[in-house]
Amino acid sequence: MNQELLHKYFKGIATISEEEQILQWVDESPENRQAFKKERMLYDIALFTDEKQLRKEDKKARILPMLKWSARIAAVIVVAVSCGFLFRDYQYNKVAQMQTVKVPAGQRAQITLADGTRIWLNAKSTLTYASNFGRADRNVTLEGEAFFEVAKNKDIPFYVNTEKNKVRVVGTSFNVCAYKDSKEFETTLVEGIVDIYAAGKEKPIVRLEKNEFFADYDGKLKKTVLPSYDYLRWKEGLYCFDDSELSHILNRLELYYNVKITVKNKKLLSHRYTAKFKEQDGIEHILKVIQKDQNFKYSINEDKDQITIE
Template identity: 35%
Template sequence: MDRDLLYRFFEGDVSVEEMKLVKEWAEASEENGKLLRRERKLFNAMILAGHVEPADRSTISYKKKNYFIREFLKIASAVLITVGITATLFSIGKDTDDVNVAMQTITVPAGQRVNLDLPDGTNVWLNAGTKMQYPVSFMKDKREVILDGEAYFEVVHNAKSPFIVRTHAMDVEVLGTKFNVEAYSKRNIFEASLMQGRVKVKSPNNEKMAVVLLPHYKTTLIDRRLVVSNIDDYNVYRWKEGLYCFKNKPFARIMEDLEKYYDLKIQLDKKSIANVILTGKFRISDGLDYALRVLRKDVAFTYRRDKNNDVIYIK
């Protein structure tokens, strides 16, 4: 299979006929399927390492491929993301031209974040504990991703193809804009914040539950209602820079956020400090122990870590 065609397929720059050709070739033998997955991983590595340019597709030498393999392994060991072709969930085309397309899945572990470009050029930052699925090639009339966690999107404008973020609670639909979505299913929360452009937030099960956001506004799902309010602090979106920022936030809520970032359970046994209001910021890479030591300068508490069960007890 021509490598230029494969890389255009990964970028979404192919016709329906070319998609069929790649699909038929990949399913023709187990070896072809393995080769497709291997080339996809190399392509992902180049994206994550920031080495993908359209002009590079046809000039990738074996020397460069080996370099990209090393880059991929280095990134995988440092960031611990898992990138792979998983399930066939989306369809490309209509009627008899329908073509099934495999989904990419990216999972970001605790304490890390990932930046990548989607097949249409949309740039996405993924926060810690986030899982996102997207097709190797978007449909012509719509672009859909599935998000469980937090992500910041800079969507490439395409009036003929709306960009849709599906979450456990709400869908977010845009044409081209900058926005943040926090929708961790385990925490049962949903919040969408708009920085630029215009977005529509709607329930997939109730057409009447929908709001249109303008810049500098956010909507939060509270008691099964979408509540719109002003964005009063943009520092909270600096997680893209590796910072956890909080302003006038209760101690208990801060502990919940630290649970998300470090993927463990924090049990607050000292209830008297739950509502202490704090403002500050931490570099996530400094670790949980550092954050707790700094917080102890303003709040009186001790803590004990149960390493066997990944639980922190606050007393």
């Protein structure tokens, strides 16, 4: 099968007749199915780049580079969940193959969707979207944290669906933080306008305009003007906290450095901090900075994946 034709299908720009040709070829033999899955995997890996590579290439040609196989790439899991690409009668408009991008703890990734929308995914985040994304609708589902630069399309709004809420935009830059089972939902608007809906509701609960921040903390709603965009700099490898409880900071450090942190003295968790840390500083440096304010000891296991704070 022609690689260029397969890539058109992956981008969601293949014609109906081209889709018929591809799906018929896939259905002909197990070998063809394996070839299809392999090409799909290689195509998805090409969507990824780490922060340093992206900045370097942006300065040169603004082109997202094809990454080579490496241990770091292997840590970013791309899963194509089949929802019937081998379905009878080829019901193209009713069933679409779902694409799921998973970023493990301790990693970040960037992808570009078929409509030109750019998305940065933070650690331990999952993004799901249909293979025909952008044709009739633009829907993605997010578990975790992501920064979106949405391509403008007045005819087809862009929706971010999360466990608690849904965000609707046309062409906008914004951040959404909605980790599964966290009971916390946050949206920060950089440019444009967003409407936020409670899951399953048709009327928005709030509209955000430029520089506004909205949070839903287990049913407690908060809307305010954002004093700084520093905390969005996670995509640059800079971790910023503004009057944040230690419990919140430690939860984020677990994600950023792929460790499990146990605190024996629970009273420590309510103390609040304002600080900025570079990713490259490492978690031990961050803990030593926090130690200057609170008198505690910590220990790290031999594999350096578990930390205990006394």
